[in-house]
Amino acid sequence: MAIGPIGIAANPASGKDVRRLVARASVFDNQEKCAIIRRAVVGAMAASAREFRFLPDTHGITEAALEEFATELHFEPVDSPATGSALDTTRAARGLKEAGCAVVITLGGDGTNRAFALGWHDAPLVPVSTGTNNVFPRFVEATIAGAAAGLIATGAVALEEVAKPTKVICVEIEDEKDDLALIDAVLTRQRFVGSRALLDADQLQLALLTRAEPSAVGVTAIGGLIQPVSEDADHGLLLKMGEGGDIVYAPIAPGLYQDVSVRSVAAVSPGERIEIRGPGVLAFDGERERILKPGQKAWLRLERNGPRVVDTQRTLELAACRGVFRRKSTGETDAH
Amino acid sequence: MAEAQTTEARTLPYVAAITEGIRQVLLEQENAFVAGEDVAGAGGVYGSFKGLLAEFGERRVIDTPISEAGIIGLGVGAAATGCRPIIDLMFMDFLGECMDEVANQMAKMRFMFGGAAQLPITVLTMAGAGLNLAAQHSQSLEAWLCHLPGLKVMMPATPYDAKGSIIAAARDSNPVFVILNKMSLGLPGEVPEDPYEVPIGVANIVRPGTNFTIVAFGRMLHEALTAAEDLKADGIDTEVIDPITLQPFDTDTVIDSVKKTHRAMIVHEAVRFAGFGAEIAAQIQELAFDYLDAPVARVGAPFSPVPFSPGLEPHYVPNAKTIAAEARRTLGL
Amino acid sequence: MTSQPNDDTLRDMHRRMVRIRHFEETAGKMMEDGKIPGALHLYVGQEAIAAGIMVHLADTDQITSTHRGHGHLIAKGGDFNRMYAELFGKATGYCKGKGGSMHICDMDLGMLGANGIVGAGPPIAVGAAFANKFKDNGAVAVTFFGDGASNEGSVHEAANMAGLFKLPIVMVCENNGYGEYTAQKNHQAIVDVADRAAGYGMPGVVVDGMDVVAVYEAAGEAIDRARSGGGPTLLECKTYRYYDHVGVRGMGLSYRTDEEVMEWKKRDPIDLFEARLSEQDIMSKDDMAAVHETVKGELDVAIQFANDSPMPDPSTLLDDVYYVA
Numbered sequence: 002m003a004i005g006p007i008g009i010a011a012n013p014a015s016g017k018d019v020r021r022l023v024a025r026a027s028v029f030d031n032q033e034k035c036a037i038i039r040r041a042v043v044g045a046m047a048a049s050a051r052e053f054r055f056l057p058d059t060h061g062i063t064e065a066a067l068e069e070f071a072t073e074l075h076f077e078p079v080d081s082p083a084t085g086s087a088l089d090t091t092r093a094a095r096g097l098k099e100a101g102c103a104v105v106i107t108l109g110g111d112g113t114n115r116a117f118a119l120g121w122h123d124a125p126l127v128p129v130s131t132g133t134n135n136v137f138p139r140f141v142e143a144t145i146a147g148a149a150a151g152l153i154a155t156g157a158v159a160l161e162e163v164a165k166p167t168k169v170i171c172v173e174i175e176d177e178k179d180d181l182a183l184i185d186a187v188l189t190r191q192r193f194v195g196s197r198a199l200l201d202a203d204q205l206q207l208a209l210l211t212r213a214e215p216s217a218v219g220v221t222a223i224g225g226l227i228q229p230v231s232e233d234a235d236h237g238l239l240l241k242m243g244e245g246g247d248i249v250y251a252p253i254a255p256g257l258y259q260d261v262s263v264r265s266v267a268a269v270s271p272g273e274r275i276e277i278r279g280p281g282v283l284a285f286d287g288e289r290e291r292i293l294k295p296g297q298k299a300w301l302r303l304e305r306n307g308p309r310v311v312d313t314q315r316t317l318e319l320a321a322c323r324g325v326f327r328r329k330s331t332g333e334t335d336a337h
Numbered sequence: 338m339a340e341a342q343t344t345e346a347r348t349l350p351y352v353a354a355i356t357e358g359i360r361q362v363l364l365e366q367e368n369a370f371v372a373g374e375d376v377a378g379a380g381g382v383y384g385s386f387k388g389l390l391a392e393f394g395e396r397r398v399i400d401t402p403i404s405e406a407g408i409i410g411l412g413v414g415a416a417a418t419g420c421r422p423i424i425d426l427m428f429m430d431f432l433g434e435c436m437d438e439v440a441n442q443m444a445k446m447r448f449m450f451g452g453a454a455q456l457p458i459t460v461l462t463m464a465g466a467g468l469n470l471a472a473q474h475s476q477s478l479e480a481w482l483c484h485l486p487g488l489k490v491m492m493p494a495t496p497y498d499a500k501g502s503i504i505a506a507a508r509d510s511n512p513v514f515v516i517l518n519k520m521s522l523g524l525p526g527e528v529p530e531d532p533y534e535v536p537i538g539v540a541n542i543v544r545p546g547t548n549f550t551i552v553a554f555g556r557m558l559h560e561a562l563t564a565a566e567d568l569k570a571d572g573i574d575t576e577v578i579d580p581i582t583l584q585p586f587d588t589d590t591v592i593d594s595v596k597k598t599h600r601a602m603i604v605h606e607a608v609r610f611a612g613f614g615a616e617i618a619a620q621i622q623e624l625a626f627d628y629l630d631a632p633v634a635r636v637g638a639p640f641s642p643v644p645f646s647p648g649l650e651p652h653y654v655p656n657a658k659t660i661a662a663e664a665r666r667t668l669g670l
Numbered sequence: 671m672t673s674q675p676n677d678d679t680l681r682d683m684h685r686r687m688v689r690i691r692h693f694e695e696t697a698g699k700m701m702e703d704g705k706i707p708g709a710l711h712l713y714v715g716q717e718a719i720a721a722g723i724m725v726h727l728a729d730t731d732q733i734t735s736t737h738r739g740h741g742h743l744i745a746k747g748g749d750f751n752r753m754y755a756e757l758f759g760k761a762t763g764y765c766k767g768k769g770g771s772m773h774i775c776d777m778d779l780g781m782l783g784a785n786g787i788v789g790a791g792p793p794i795a796v797g798a799a800f801a802n803k804f805k806d807n808g809a810v811a812v813t814f815f816g817d818g819a820s821n822e823g824s825v826h827e828a829a830n831m832a833g834l835f836k837l838p839i840v841m842v843c844e845n846n847g848y849g850e851y852t853a854q855k856n857h858q859a860i861v862d863v864a865d866r867a868a869g870y871g872m873p874g875v876v877v878d879g880m881d882v883v884a885v886y887e888a889a890g891e892a893i894d895r896a897r898s899g900g901g902p903t904l905l906e907c908k909t910y911r912y913y914d915h916v917g918v919r920g921m922g923l924s925y926r927t928d929e930e931v932m933e934w935k936k937r938d939p940i941d942l943f944e945a946r947l948s949e950q951d952i953m954s955k956d957d958m959a960a961v962h963e964t965v966k967g968e969l970d971v972a973i974q975f976a977n978d979s980p981m982p983d984p985s986t987l988l989d990d991v992y993y994v995a
Contacts, residue, residue, distance in 0.1 A: 017864055017876040019888040022895060022903060028874030030865035060861040085908070191674050192950050195883035204674070280950070294949060370804060396804065402834060407793050407827030414797020414811075417782055418732060420804055422797075437824065441787050442794060449773035450783060451766030452990035486991050510993045 005103030006052035012109035013060035015132040019196040024255035037143040038066035044147025050154045054100045056093030059083040087116040094120025104153040111286035134287040136217045149316040163316045168211035169307030175298040182285035185220040197288040202259040209301045210238040223251040236268045237303040275301045346527035354496035355385040358503030361532040372399040373425025405434035416458040426462040444487030459506040467520040472642035477607035483584045489513040490584040494558035496526035501535030518556045540587035546576030550594040553604040563657035595625045602634035609637030634667035686721035690741040698918040713741030715912035718939035720745035722885030732780040732798040732811045734791030739784025750972035760979035767982040789822025796828045799837035810896045818849025833871035836901040840892045846911040851925040867904035879907030910934035
C-alpha cells in the first residue's frame with residue numbers, strides 16, 4: 002500500500018548564521034538535528050513506514066541519525082555530491098523527487114525550504130523548524146511530523162487531503178538563472194551578499210510577499226502589520242519602501258524590531274510580473290541571495306505552484322478517524 | 338594598614354601573614370587583583386584569602402572555575418595588558434594542569450617578544466607533605482619552576498618571610514611564584530604591621546655558625562634549626578641559611594658560608610634525586626672546591642611519590658632527626 | 671547594528687588581504703629556498719578572516735594569534751620591515767631575533783603574539799579581555815584558533831571563563847578542515863565548532879571564511895556585542911589552508927587530494943572579492959593592480975631592510991629573560 006519512500010533533507014548549516022547574535026539565540030547544534038531526525042523516524046515507523054531516502058550532507062547528520070535503525074528500516078542516500086552549500090539541498094530535492102519520495106521531511110528554516118523548492122517546486126513537505134527565521138516551517142514536534150509523513154508515505158492519508166500548493170514568488174533575473182522565494186522577495190540597497198542576514202530596514206527598497214503575517218517575523222511582518230494577507234488568500238502584497246507613507250515598527254528579524262518607512266502597499270495577483278532593476282541585492286525569505294548589477298533587470302511573479310505543505314494536525318485527525326493507531330484488545334497484555 | 342605609623346611586630350600565624358601581604362598589595366596597587374579557585378566567597382581553602390572579598394569586592398577578588406590552565410592564562414594575558422594579577426594555584430601539584438601556561442607562555446613571553454612584554458604576575462601556591470593528603474596534594478615541585486628561565490621562585494618558611502615575599506613578588510615586574518607551605522599555616526611568628534619586602538634573591542643567615550653550613554628552605558628550615566641545636570652536643574656549630582628565593586639563587590651567601598665552615602649540607606622536602614639541592618651542591622663544589630673538608634651532603638625525600646598513610650608519611654618527609662643523623666654521617670661523627 | 675562596509679572599508683580590507691597574500695607567497699618561497707631559517711606556517715587562503723575582523727579593531731584592541739600568525743599581524747597593521755627582519759632573525763626584527771615566525775608580536779598594536787603552542791592563545795586573550803573589563807576601557811580582545819586547537823583543554827577553559835565572566839572577547843575559530851595533517855573528521859565528532867558555543871553560555875555563529883564581506887558583517891556584530899558589554903561570541907569561519915601545515919610544499923605528506931585544493935581555490939577569497947569590487951565599480955582592475963604593485967614594492971623594501979640589518983649581537987643572548995627595572 003506504500004505510495005513511496007519518505008525523504009529526509011537536513012540542512013547542517015541552518016540555525017548558525019549571524020542572525021543568531023541579533024536573535025539572542027545560541028547555535029542550533031547538529032546533535033539536536035540528529036536527534037530530531039531520530040524522533041521523526043520513530044514517528045514514521047509508528048505509522049508503518051519503512052522506506053527512507055536522504056540527502057547525504059557534509060556533516061553526516063542524517064546518516065548518523067539513521068544508523069541505529071539499520072536493522073529495522075531500509076534507507077538509501079540520493080546520489081549527490083556534498084558541497085557544503087545551499088546547492089546540496091537543491092540537488093537533493095531533485096534526487097529525492099527522482100527517487101519517487103511520497104513526502105519529504107525537511108530540517109531547516111525558510112532558507113532551507115526555499116533551497117529545496119528550487120530543486121522540487123511542488124514538493125510534498127513536512128517542514129520541521131531548525132532554522133533562525135521560520136515562517137514557512139511550523140513548530141511541530143518531530144515525532145508527530147514523522148508520524149504525519151509516515152501516514153502519507155503509506156497511503157493511510159492521501160496528500161491531497163491534507164496539503165495544497167503554497168504560493169511562491171518566481172524570480173527571473175536577466176541573463177542569469179531563475180530563483181524562487183517562499184515568503185518574501187526583497188530588493189535591498191546593499192551591494193554584497195556577505196553574511197546573508199537582512200538586518201537593516203533602511204536598506205529595503207521593495208518587497209513582494211506571498212503572505213503578510215502580523216504574527217510572523219521578517220519582511221512578511223511589515224506587510225502583516227499594515228494589511229494582513231493569509232496563505233489561503235490568492236493575492237500577495239507589494240510593498241514599496243520610502244518616505245511619504247506609514248512608518249511600521251516591525252520585527253524584521255528574530256529579536257529585532259525596527260522602524261520601516263513604507264511608501265505604498267498594493268495587492269498583487271498571481272501571474273502579474275513586477276519588474277525591478279539593479280543595482281541592489283535580492284533577498285529571499287530573509288537572506289540576501291543574488292546581486293543585481295547596475296541596470297540589470299529582474300521580474301517577480303506570484304504563483305500558486307509551490308511546495309505542498311502537509312497539515313500535520315489534519316493528517317493525525319484523519320488517522321484517528323480511520324483508526325490507524327488503534328486495535329481491538331485481545332484481553333491480554335499486548336504490545337504493538 | 339598602610340597608614341599605620343608603627344612597625345611594631347605582632348605575632349601572627351603564617352596564614353594571617355599571607356592574608357595581610359595580599360591585602361596590602363591590593364591596597365597599594367590599583368591594578369592588582371586576586372583570582373583563583375575558592376579565593377573569594379570561601380576565603381581560600383586554607384583561609385589565606387579571608388576577608389578580602391568583603392573589603393575589596395568581586396571586581397578585585399575573583400572566584401574562578403577549576404581551570405588551572407585558564408586561570409594562569411588569564412593571569413598572563415591580564416599582566417601583559419597592564420594588570421598586576423595575583424593568581425592562586427591551590428595546590429602546587431596542580432602545576433601539571435597548567436604547565437604550558439607556566440613554562441611556555443608566562444616564563445618565555447618577554448624573551449620571545451624581544452623584551453616587548455612585561456609580566457607583573459604573582460602566583461601563590463601551596464606545597465608540602467604532612468597532612469596525609471597523599472601523592473597528588475603533597476608535593477614540593479620547586480625544581481620544576483627553577484629550571485625555567487624567566488620565572489622567579491620564592492619559598493618563604495616563616496610568617497615574616499611569607500608576607501614580605503608576597504609584597505616583593507607583587508612589586509616585581511616579572512612572573513614570581515611564591516611557594517607556601519600548608520603544614521606551616523598555624524606557625525606563629527613576628528610580623529610587622531606596615532608593608533615591607535623580603536628582597537628577592539637575598540638569602541637569610543637564620544642561625545650563624547662556624548663549622549658546618551646547612552642550606553634549608555620551605556618547612557625544612559625549621560627542622561634544620563632543630564637539628565642544628567641537636568648537633569651542638571657533638572661540638573658542631575651549624576650555620577643555617579634560608580635562601581628564601583630559589584630563583585635567582587643567592588650563591589654568594591652560601592659560598593661565603595662554606596668558605597668559612599668548610600662543610601655543607603642541603604635540606605629540602607622535595608625528592609632528593611634531581612632536586613634543587615643538586616644545583617646548590619654543584620655550585621658549592623664549583624665555587625668552593627678547595628675549601629671543602631667533606632663531600633656536600635643532601636637530605637630530601639626518597640625517590641617515591643608521597644605516601645598517604647600516617648604509618649608511612651612521617652618516614653618519607655625529612656625531619657630534625659634524619660637531618661641530624663645524615664649530618665653526623667657525612668661529618669664522620 | 672553593523673552597517674555594510676563603505677567603499678573606504680572595502681578598499682582597506684582588499685589592501686589588507688593583498689598584503690597578507692604577497693607577504694606569505696614571498697616568505698614561503700624564501701623559506702623553501704633556504705633563505706629564511708626555521709619553520710613558517712603560511713596563512714594563504716585564509717586572508718578574508720584576518721582582514722574582515724581586524725578592520726573593526728583599534729590598536730587598543732588586542733588579539734592573540736596562532737602558529738599561523740603572520741596574517742593576523744599584517745591585518746592588525748604590522749610593519750613589513752620589522753616582520754621580515756624577524757623572519758630573518760635580525761636585530762631589527764619585532765622580537766630582536768628572539769622569537770621568529772612563531773612568536774612574532776607587536777604589543778603596541780595589541781598583537782599579543784603568534785604562538786607555537788596550539789590552543790595557548792585563548793587563555794591569554796581571556797586575560798586581556800579580563801583586563802579590559804577590569805579597567806573598563808572599552809577594548810575588545812579577539813582570539814584566533816583552529817579546528818585542531820578547539821580540542822585543546824586550554825580552549826575549553828578559556829571559553830568557559832569568557833562566558834562565565836561575560837568578557838569582551840570574540841573567539842574566532844578558523845576552521846580550515848585540518849589539525850596539522852589530520853582531517854577534521856578524524857579529530858572531532860562534530861563539523862561545526864560553533865556547536866560548542868551553547869556549552870560555554872555564548873552564541874555561536876558560522877560564517878563563510880572565504881567571503882570577506884560575510885566575515886566583516888558577522889565580526890562586526892560580534893565585536894559590537896562584546897564592546898557594549900553583551901559578552902563573548904564563538905565565531906567560526908570556514909576556510910582552507912592552501913599550503914602545507916608548514917611551508918608551501920612542506921613535508922610532502924599525502925593527506926589531502928589536489929582536487930580538494932583546486933576546489934577550494936575556485937573560491938579564492940581575493941579573487942572572489944576582486945570580482946565583486948570590479949562588478950560594483952568600487953575598484954577598477956587598474957586600481958587593484960596598483961595595490962598589488964605597491965604591496966610588492968613594500969615587500970622589496972622590507973626584504974632589503976631585513977637583508978641589510980645586522981644579526982643580533984651575541985652579547986644580547988641573555989637580554990630580556992627578565993625585566994630589570
